[in-house]
Amino acid sequence: MNIAYWIVAGLLAVFYFYAGTLKVIRTRGQLRPMMAWVDRIPLPALRTLGTVEILGATGLILPPLTGIAPSLAPASAIGFLLLQTGAVAVHLTGEDRRIALNVGLIATAALTIWLATGL
Template sequence: MEVGYWIVAALLAVFYLYAGGKKVAQSQEQLRPMMGWVDQIPMSLVRTIGLLEILGAAGLILPPLSGIAPWLAIAAAIGLVLIQVGGIAVHLSRGEARLIGLNIGLLAAAAAVAWLGTVWL
């Protein structure tokens, strides 16, 4: 279980560090080709989502690695599940049901990390 946790958590952390970093650092014009929804959401919210993704990535790795408050990893995974629920809602509201595959995969991976964290941590 421990190995499974680290594999899935590390992959999620890399993804969310990248995606969150883009949302925090890039302009609306730079994000638009990959994330068309940034036109309908205030950039302050886009930046907040990016920051939450970065914090979630750190939360998956740092608490269990340091042994300090490892339950925070479970909270981070649940937070990432909620981010994906929001992402699915945004895509569906825009009539983009065909684009929710990645969101569903990330949601499932974060849910798996939360479950693995409850078993292992």
């Protein structure tokens, strides 16, 4: 199960690290083609969301890798599950109804939680 955790958590961490970095460094105009909802939230909230995603990705990898506070890994995955639940709500209340990626990320985060509790 350890190998499965590293594969699933690694993929999830890479996705969130990339997405978070984009939200932190790019302008609204650069983000708009891939994230139609960026105009609906304030820019500081968007930057904060990106920072939270980067920190969560770090929380999936570093604690189990170092053995320091490994309980942070499932906490990070729970955070991503909650984040994506909120993202589905944002998509459904706006004009962007594409939630397939969000549902896939919810399932991946749930799997990561289950695998992390077995570490």
